[in-house]
Ligand SMILES: Nc1ncnc2c1ncn2[C@@H]1O[C@H](COP(=O)(O)OP(=O)(O)OP(=O)(O)O)[C@@H](O)[C@H]1O
């Protein structure tokens with residue numbers, strides 16, 4: 244059967260292991276055929292001396308198996324280099340042998356054909372012409388270190404029918420491949436989310452610290468608390484008056500709207516000072532350090548420019564609204580423009596401060612500090 248190029252990105256390598264007579268050769272060949280994977284028969288890579296030893300009833304030693312395992316590693320790597328999945332039939336009796344194979348092919352899967360001594364002896368004895376004598380079955384069991392507990396291992400009862408074994412192994416391989424693919428997909432998704440989180444994040448450090456900053460924070464925090472409390476009380480009072488007493492406070496909506504405008508603009512200035520505004524750095528982070536500084540500088544110049552333009556607009560509105568009053572309460576409408584003007588001026592100043600910071604701090608500090616808004 245012709246091997247298909249191996250399309251699965253994970254769990255594409257399998258060793259069918261066990262003592263002599265467990266059915267490695269036959270079952271692994273059937274599994275390889277069913278999956279369309281390359282079949283590698285480890286017995287074909289024993290040097291002639293090893294075969295002669297076994298024929299003579301002498302168990303192989305670690306040393307005898309060393310070069311054989313090396314040859315098997317080469318075969319597995321060759322299959323992988325050719326882009327083929329493979330099933331290797333190999334006794335792999337000791338943990339150290341399996342580790343040697345895993346070293347060459349990380350993530351290698353093992354199916355252990357677990358068989359009892361009597362069945363193994365019976366099967367080996369019923370194979371006329373094979374070099375392996377039944378006298379060596381004892382030594383096979385003596386050497387065997389079961390793989391239970393090692394990674395990517397399935398133990399199956401080798402006394403089952405051939406069809407049941409092939410179906411079981413095939414299903415396990417497919418399940419493992421699906422799980423590996425979905426966990427790879429999950430990993431990719433996680434890393435996408437991580438990089439998205441890195442791309443859009445809160446600025447890590449405050450722009451400016453010091454006595455004035457502390458005063459500014461106290462002032463803005465206090466102002467926001469008062470505005471918030473006022474809005475809650477105004478809206479709540481109005482609702483209670485309206486539904487409980489059939490009256491109302493006509494100015495509540497207008498004043499809470501005004502408080503909201505103040506809250507937003509005071510909040511923007513406060514958030515900017517603390518470095519808490521959302522920043523996007525996905526593209527900027529791909530530049531070398533110097534280019535990052537230049538991009539950051541340009542970004543802060545744009546922030547300063549845009550803030551100044553907004554301040555100018557707010558100033559024009561202040562002049563225009565001078566003398567005008569609101570319809571319900573009658574407060575001067577410049578009160579709604581003042582927070583915009585003040586906030587935009589603060590933003591422009593902070594942007595200039597940050598521009599200076601950029602070139603005064605070390606490149607590393609600049610890296611964590613920079614905002615591209
Ligand atoms: N599930 C099974 N039921 C009955 N007989 C089986 C089963 N699997 C394999 N056999 C038979 O058992 C004998 C040994 O099988 P096989 O040669 O595949 O084992 P092996 O583990 O590769 O042995 P060795 O390592 O000595 O080559 C063969 O005659 C095979 O037809």
Ligand SMILES: O=C(O)[C@H](O)[C@@H](O)[C@H](O)[C@H](O)CO
Pocket residue numbers: 262263264286289303308333334335336375
């Ligand atoms: O590690 C081993 O002792 C050998 O690989 C044996 O398992 C034989 O090769 C096999 O049994 C003969 O078919």
